[in-house]
Amino acid sequence: MSEPKTLRVMVGLCLDDDRILITRRPDDTHLALKWEFPGGKPEGDEDNHAALQREFLEEVGLTIEVGRLFHEKVFTYPERRVHLFFYLVRTPIPQALSLRQVADAKWVPFSALVDEDFPPANAELLDCLRRDQPRFSA
Numbered sequence: 532m533s534e535p536k537t538l539r540v541m542v543g544l545c546l547d548d549d550r551i552l553i554t555r556r557p558d559d560t561h562l563a564l565k566w567e568f569p570g571g572k573p574e575g576d577e578d579n580h581a582a583l584q585r586e587f588l589e590e591v592g593l594t595i596e597v598g599r600l601f602h603e604k605v606f607t608y609p610e611r612r613v614h615l616f617f618y619l620v621r622t623p624i625p626q627a628l629s630l631r632q633v634a635d636a637k638w639v640p641f642s643a644l645v646d647e648d649f650p651p652a653n654a655e656l657l658d659c660l661r662r663d664q665p666r667f668s669a
C-alpha cells in the first residue's frame with residue numbers, strides 16, 4: 532500500500548502573558564470537537580508565515596505577528612499524515628476575537644492546558660509547553 536501524503540500544517544501558539552489561545556474544531560471534520568491551536572494548510576505558493584497570518588484572520592479574526600518556530604511534529608492518523616509546525620505568535624495590539632470556521636475559542640492559562648481534550652499529535656508539544664512556558668520572540 533502507498534504511504535499517505537504528508538500534509539504540512541502551520542499552527543500558531545498565540546501568547547498573552549501566561550495565557551494561550553485555543554480553538555475547537557467543528558463537529559463535521561476530522562478530529563471533531565477536539566481543542567487545538569489555530570492554523571491550517573498553506574494555500575497555493577504561500578510561505579509558512581503568510582499561511583499562519585491568513586488562518587488566524589479567517590478563524591479568529593486576529594492580525595498576528597509570527598515569531599520563532601517552537602516545535603515540529605510528524606504524526607500519522609489512520610486517515611492522514613501531518614507535519615505540524617508550531618510557531619510562537621502574538622497580537623501586536625489587543626483585538627477582539629471574531630470566530631469563523633471554528634466551534635469555539637478561548638484564552639486559557641498554561642496551567643489549565645492539561646484539562647482540555649487535544650488531538651494525540653499535540654501530546655509532545657503539550658509536554659514541552661509544560662516544561663518550558665515560552666515567551667514570544669522573533
Ligand SMILES: Nc1nc2c([nH]c(=O)n2[C@@H]2O[C@H](COP(=O)(O)OP(=O)(O)OP(=O)(O)O)[C@@H](O)[C@H]2O)c(=O)[nH]1
Nearest residue numbers: 540542560561562567568569570571572613650652653
Ligand atoms: N490547526 C491545527 N491542526 C492540527 C493541530 N493538531 C493536529 O493534529 N492538527 C491536524 O492538522 C490538520 C489541519 O488541517 P486543516 O485544519 O487545514 O484542515 P481540516 O482537517 O480542518 O480540513 P481538510 O479536510 O480540508 O483537511 C488536521 O488534520 C488537524 O487534525 C493543531 O493543534 N492545530
